[in-house]
Amino acid sequence: MELKIVADKDGWNSFIIENEGSFLQSFEWGEFQEQFFKKIWRVEINEESKKILEAQIIKEKVFFINYFYIPYGPVFNNFSSFSEREESFDFFLKEIEKLAKKENVFFLRIEPVNSLPKIENFSFRNSLKRNQPQRTLFLNLEESEEKLLANMHIRTRYNVRLAQRKGVEIKILDNYSNIFYRLLGKTKERQEFSSFSEEHYKKIFNISDKDLQIKIFSAEFQKKVIVASIVVFFGNKVISLHAGSDYEYRALKGADLLHWQAILYGKKLGYKIYDFWGIDEKKFFGVTNFKRGFRGKEIEYPLGIDIIFNNIWYQVYKIMRKIKRIF
Known part of the structure; x- marks a missing residue:
């Protein structure tokens, strides 16, 4: 050898x-x-x-x-x-x-x-x-859009449509925006978890290229960003890596619509799996339940x-x- x-x-x-x-x-x-x-x-x-x-x-x-x-x-x-x-x-x-x-x-x-x-x-x-996460959720993007919607928990499907009716819009950015870190900071205080420095997230965008693409998906309401997520595209997977949100606008359900649009975006480009990047009902009960609403397959490493x-x-x-x- x-x-x-x-x-x-x-x-x-x-x-x-x-x-x-x-x-x-x-x-x-x-x-x-x-x-x-x-x-x-x-x-x-x-x-x-x-x-x-x-x-x-x-x-x-x-x-x-x-x-x-x-x-x-x-x-x-x-x-x-x-x-x-x-x-x-x-x-x-x-x-x-x-x-x-x-x-x-x-x-x-x-x-x-x-x-x-x-x-x-x-x-x-x-x-x-x-x-790294020991457990996560994989959503099969080879399913039809109709089946992905039908498989969702009824509340998740309702929330996606509610956000659309309320006028929440999803934007896709190829470059870093500091609004992501501001929203991450709000989420970090609320959920009491640690995060990297802003420089860490900025530098992730320096490596984006043909094989590994990095984007920010943002949910906007009346031109105000209320949710932002760093999404990675590599191999056959779309990975929802890090996200932050504004709790004051939680009733608009921007996070549900953001994930749904990222799912559809990856599906359109031919990716096969959407990775929610970690679940843990003991540490993050609410976030885990939110992710499970999309009905992915639970994976344990x-x-x-x-x-x-x-x-x-x-x-x-x-x-x-x-x-x-x-x-």
Whole structure:
């Protein structure tokens, strides 16, 4: 087997898209991380002339401890056998362990889309922290518009039509607008969750290109933006990534219409899946119920795993996390 570092953007994305990988494994997402001065490795594992997997690795730091992170990866060749996956993943971990020693990295965190082979001689632990959604909703965009509407919860369907009757309009922007962050701020205060800095959201738009497109969908009422959402288009998926809204205008149901128009937009362009990007009834009961109103299929990803290269420093990391929770 052979490990290669990949610099060919088109070749990298072609494999990710063909094998239904996440936009978080796209070449562009690595470029996004590099805007924050993070080191990125894009590696592929080949067996003779057959590519078995690709994995985009991000070097992260928590407290003073370095670790590698693979969000929604590695991406395996859909036509590879279980034994090929197992052998390639074993080889991959051995090579990454060598890189970890050079980079002073103590563990590898993976949040996979599919179950990973368990490799002997490596210490696997369930991750102490989750970054990406573990559960989400997929809506099948290959259904007809009529069936998508009919499948909705009666209240959701009513809300979409109510917003239309009230004169809510949906606009699509190719560039960042600071109205998104203002609305996100209002939502953050209301629902008590944390978010990235505005610079983070601005820089997402720097990577928009032919393979990974980023847009803002906004719901307007009497020329005032009342809901705004960052929507990602990659591979066969439309992803509703981040959203903010003005609570004073909640009765207009702009969020329902915004999602519906984003669904129709993606369907028209030939995308197959609309990803609502996360549900969690314990943390976000209201938002989860809202998303479920569109009647998507619930998807649950495997637990995140930490693969430990240095147990002493991993124990230090665990202690630091406990201290942080106390204070």
